[in-house]
Amino acid sequence: MSTPTVRFASALAAVLAVGCGSASLRGPAFKDDWQDDGGRGIAAVAAKLSGAHVAESKGFVVGVTTSGLVGMGLDGSGRWTHPGLPDSRPSIAGGVVVYTAGGKLVALDCANGRELWQVDVGNDKRLRGAGDDGSTTVASIAGESGGRTLVVAVSRNGSVIQRWKPDPDVGVPAVLGNIVFAPWDSQYVSALDVGDGSEVGRVLARNVVSRAVAIGGSLYFGENALVKFDAAIASASRGDAHVVKLPERELPGKPTWFPSGVQALPVAAGAPDAIRFYARPVERDGKLGLDSQRFAATYFRIVVGFNESDAALKWTRTLPAEVIAGDAASGGFLFCDVTGAVWFTDARAGGASGKVSLGTPLKACVVSAGSFSVPMGSDSGSLTAQLSEAIELREEQMATIQRFLLRELGTNESDPSVTKTLLDLASDARTQPDVLAEARTLLAGRRNGVEYMLGALERHYDFLSDVLRPPPVGPLADALAAIGERRAAPLLAAHLNDPADTPNDARHAAHALLKLASPSELGAVRTFFSLYHSTADEEDLIAAAVDAARILVQLGGAEGASVVERAARDPLTVPAVREAIASLTPNMKSG
Amino acid sequence: MIRRRYRPRLSLALAVASGLALATPALLAKPKHEAQPKVESTRLDIPALKKQLAGSEQEVVAALGTIGESQNPEGWPLVNEVLVRGGTEAIVEEALKAAGKLKSPALSASIAPYVQHRTPEIRRAAARALVKTKGPAAVAALSKALRSGDASVRGTAATGLGELGARESIKDLFNAFDHGVGEAAAAIGQLCKPEECEDFAQRTGRVTFDVMQTGFDQILFRPASEISDDDKLKLVGRMRELGTVEVGKYLADVGERWPKDWSKKVKQAIDSAAHAAAAGAKK
Numbered sequence: 001m002s003t004p005t006v007r008f009a010s011a012l013a014a015v016l017a018v019g020c021g022s023a024s025l026r027g028p029a030f031k032d033d034w035q036d037d038g039g040r041g042i043a044a045v046a047a048k049l050s051g052a053h054v055a056e057s058k059g060f061v062v063g064v065t066t067s068g069l070v071g072m073g074l075d076g077s078g079r080w081t082h083p084g085l086p087d088s089r090p091s092i093a094g095g096v097v098v099y100t101a102g103g104k105l106v107a108l109d110c111a112n113g114r115e116l117w118q119v120d121v122g123n124d125k126r127l128r129g130a131g132d133d134g135s136t137t138v139a140s141i142a143g144e145s146g147g148r149t150l151v152v153a154v155s156r157n158g159s160v161i162q163r164w165k166p167d168p169d170v171g172v173p174a175v176l177g178n179i180v181f182a183p184w185d186s187q188y189v190s191a192l193d194v195g196d197g198s199e200v201g202r203v204l205a206r207n208v209v210s211r212a213v214a215i216g217g218s219l220y221f222g223e224n225a226l227v228k229f230d231a232a233i234a235s236a237s238r239g240d241a242h243v244v245k246l247p248e249r250e251l252p253g254k255p256t257w258f259p260s261g262v263q264a265l266p267v268a269a270g271a272p273d274a275i276r277f278y279a280r281p282v283e284r285d286g287k288l289g290l291d292s293q294r295f296a297a298t299y300f301r302i303v304v305g306f307n308e309s310d311a312a313l314k315w316t317r318t319l320p321a322e323v324i325a326g327d328a329a330s331g332g333f334l335f336c337d338v339t340g341a342v343w344f345t346d347a348r349a350g351g352a353s354g355k356v357s358l359g360t361p362l363k364a365c366v367v368s369a370g371s372f373s374v375p376m377g378s379d380s381g382s383l384t385a386q387l388s389e390a391i392e393l394r395e396e397q398m399a400t401i402q403r404f405l406l407r408e409l410g411t412n413e414s415d416p417s418v419t420k421t422l423l424d425l426a427s428d429a430r431t432q433p434d435v436l437a438e439a440r441t442l443l444a445g446r447r448n449g450v451e452y453m454l455g456a457l458e459r460h461y462d463f464l465s466d467v468l469r470p471p472p473v474g475p476l477a478d479a480l481a482a483i484g485e486r487r488a489a490p491l492l493a494a495h496l497n498d499p500a501d502t503p504n505d506a507r508h509a510a511h512a513l514l515k516l517a518s519p520s521e522l523g524a525v526r527t528f529f530s531l532y533h534s535t536a537d538e539e540d541l542i543a544a545a546v547d548a549a550r551i552l553v554q555l556g557g558a559e560g561a562s563v564v565e566r567a568a569r570d571p572l573t574v575p576a577v578r579e580a581i582a583s584l585t586p587n588m589k590s591g
Numbered sequence: 592m593i594r595r596r597y598r599p600r601l602s603l604a605l606a607v608a609s610g611l612a613l614a615t616p617a618l619l620a621k622p623k624h625e626a627q628p629k630v631e632s633t634r635l636d637i638p639a640l641k642k643q644l645a646g647s648e649q650e651v652v653a654a655l656g657t658i659g660e661s662q663n664p665e666g667w668p669l670v671n672e673v674l675v676r677g678g679t680e681a682i683v684e685e686a687l688k689a690a691g692k693l694k695s696p697a698l699s700a701s702i703a704p705y706v707q708h709r710t711p712e713i714r715r716a717a718a719r720a721l722v723k724t725k726g727p728a729a730v731a732a733l734s735k736a737l738r739s740g741d742a743s744v745r746g747t748a749a750t751g752l753g754e755l756g757a758r759e760s761i762k763d764l765f766n767a768f769d770h771g772v773g774e775a776a777a778a779i780g781q782l783c784k785p786e787e788c789e790d791f792a793q794r795t796g797r798v799t800f801d802v803m804q805t806g807f808d809q810i811l812f813r814p815a816s817e818i819s820d821d822d823k824l825k826l827v828g829r830m831r832e833l834g835t836v837e838v839g840k841y842l843a844d845v846g847e848r849w850p851k852d853w854s855k856k857v858k859q860a861i862d863s864a865a866h867a868a869a870a871g872a873k874k
Contacts, residue, residue, distance in 0.1 A: 464766045530676060572651075572678055
């Protein structure tokens with residue numbers, strides 16, 4: 001976690017400077033020839049608002065259905081419905097839900113769905129997002145195809161206090177104490193006076209800023225990292241503000257923490273909504289970090305929890321339906337799925353800690369945790385069990401995350417049940433090809449779970465018993481040979497002559513038998529050699545035939561050697577085999 | 592134990608698989624007094640053949656051809672040696688053909704591993720050869736082959752197990768039949784005890800009649816000592832209930848093939864059912 005040292009001295013200097021001549025820092029909003037004032041203007045704003053907190057709601061969820069909106073409190077209270085059909089994704093700002101429809105900007109009370117106000121914003125306008133401080137709502141609205149930004153501040157009684165029509169695209173704004181914070185041009189946050197519309201300060205950030213968000217009573221600006229609005233904000237242009245970033249973690253689908261605030265999100269949720277990061281910044285011991293030291297990632301039905309400090313996987317949770325929205329709360333995460341259920345997940349261990357339901361299928365969902373606190377979850381089982389559940393989901397869409405989880409599972413080298421999970425996957429005809437390949441690779445590296453491995457090798461393809469995928473003989477052969485497990489020899493020998501196993505499996509079985517075989521396996525090895533020394537038509541079978549010859553020489557005494565010698569002299573033996581076995585016996589070496 | 596029974600000239604199951612018309616008399620079960628004529632074997636020059644079998648691929652194939660055509664039992668050790676030693680695809684296929692022609696049970700053990708060969712043509716040829724060489728090793732190998740991933744091998748194995756009278760495989764044959772191995776129908780018909788035949792017949796309606804018919808035909812033409820006339824009457828009654836043109840044609844054909852010295856009561860039931868099915872279908 002990046003937590004820069006706060007340069008309080010510089011911030012303090014800036015505040016003092018503003019205190020002496022703040023009037024000179026006021027100017028037109030969104031000026032594009034603005035010169036960096038060293039943070040003096042924004043420092044003054046921060047100083048003015050230092051005691052102010054954005055009022056937090058108790059936490060709400062709002063869903064978009066085919067017939068309108070449905071909402072309720074995260075505590076399960078006050079379910080309501082509203083017939084309005086939004087034309088872009090609604091936004092929850094404090095205790096207000098805001099949406100655009102038919103040229104109107106509409107605000108509802110999140111607690112009961114009652115309409116608070118509606119104002120004209122012009123046809124073809126789409127809501128990008130909104131903020132609210134308990135008395136004023138501010139919204140950024142775009143034209144249907146982007147551009148033509150309108151930022152509007154509306155009082156609780158519905159009167160429009162201020163309108164801005166800037167040239168640049170403005171992202172999701174926030175408001176606090178009569179100051180609107182409007183992010184734009186990916187790097188600026190303009191602090192605008194609601195009263196006269198002027199700009200009273202500006203943040204020049206070193207991270208991408210397209211939204212201002214209120215979390216835990218504080219304001220943050222950013223997109224893939226959040227810079228906190230506090231006294232250190234004046235140092236943002238020098239990279240010295242309080243910034244919270246998620247550790248780098250390469251994940252399937254490349255999840256984002258927040259989508260770009262300058263895009264009006266479509267009404268219906270899509271894949272980007274299902275593939276997201278969630279984290280809640282908190283200040284801890286004077287430093288900015290993440291609540292519960294965890295962040296979570298969603299991938300459709302699978303949710304994964306990571307440790308803040310090293311991004312290590314801590315838990316996974318498999319949900320019954322696709323997640324389309326969520327939020328990070330105190331102590332946990334809230335995931336809203338397409339069925340309208342909101343699942344509470346304990347941040348530390350990923351345990352289930354409750355659920356509320358909107359009771360109807362959703363096109364889209366918006367969750368705002370507010371001050372809602374997720375209680376400690378129920379026992380969620382071992383990480384291996386959690387990973388196994390996620391990996392064993394038979395959904396094609398899940399293959400990418402399952403491969404990722406498999407690799408994570410494979411890092412647990414001490415737990416034999418990991419071997420079992422890998423075996424189950426590798427033996428199941430329904431396993432996706434990519435997941436199968438990964439499971440086989442990991443199995444070859446296992447050094448425990450021997451009993452599971454031997455049990456798997458006892459199985460063969462069997463049409464009548466519906467065993468339609470043979471066990472992963474090759475990886476098991478590698479693993480058992482590395483362990484030196486001689487009990488595997490008869491089982492591997494039986495697989496050597498099973499045409500349902502791949503030639504590559506046969507190759508690995510033969511190679512393992514070089515180390516593990518006893519004279520009891522000579523019959524099967526000799527059969528294999530007889531069948532393939534003249535018919536092996538691919539590299540794997542050639543290599544297997546050569547290893548079979550080695551075993552015959554090694555364990556078969558004179559009879560075994562004579563079989564090999566005869567094949568070495570036989571012009572009908574496959575040339576590559578003949579060449580490789582040409583000098584395996586003393587007679588052949590001398591002859 | 593391998594028992595003699597009425598055998599079709601060509602496996603009905605294979606006929607189904609190849610899409611031949613089922614009513615063709617040559618493909619149906621026949622009474623045992625029409626057994627195939629015995630073929631005389633020819634003499635073999637064993638030393639010369641041994642020399643030839645140590646030669647080029649062409650020479651080995653030619654020698655195996657000679658041994659097979661001779662149908663001389665003295666040739667089996669030579670074929671056995673080739674099978675144990677192994678060889679190219681052409682050699683192995685010819686060896687399996689020769690083994691099938693020699694019909695020596697002593698060859699079954701060396702043919703058996705080839706049913707598991709990775710080359711489909713070889714394992715299919717091996718399964719076919721085992722049906723001819725017979726013996727316990729053949730039954731064991733064909734039982735295993737019934738579980739194969741190769742549909743053709745499964746079909747041949749099912750047919751073979753029926754022809755070899757492998758009663759011990761009846762459960763597996765039912766399992767195979769329920770897994771869509773149509774060839775198992777005829778085998779079940781050849782092997783079933785009356786209650787098992789009834790169990791088979793209960794699949795009528797769930798499985799198409801052209802497949803069921805291959806099993807029914809075997810049951811109807813088994814001697815009364817194995818399947819009683821009452822059981823045959825029950826079976827005819829079950830077919831009559833279907834009342835389709837297909838059933839009518841089939842039963843008419845059965846009536847024509849019915850041995851004159853066999854049960855008149857059953858014959859009458861067959862004729863009546865054939866007539867009723869034909870009349871019902873016209874309506």
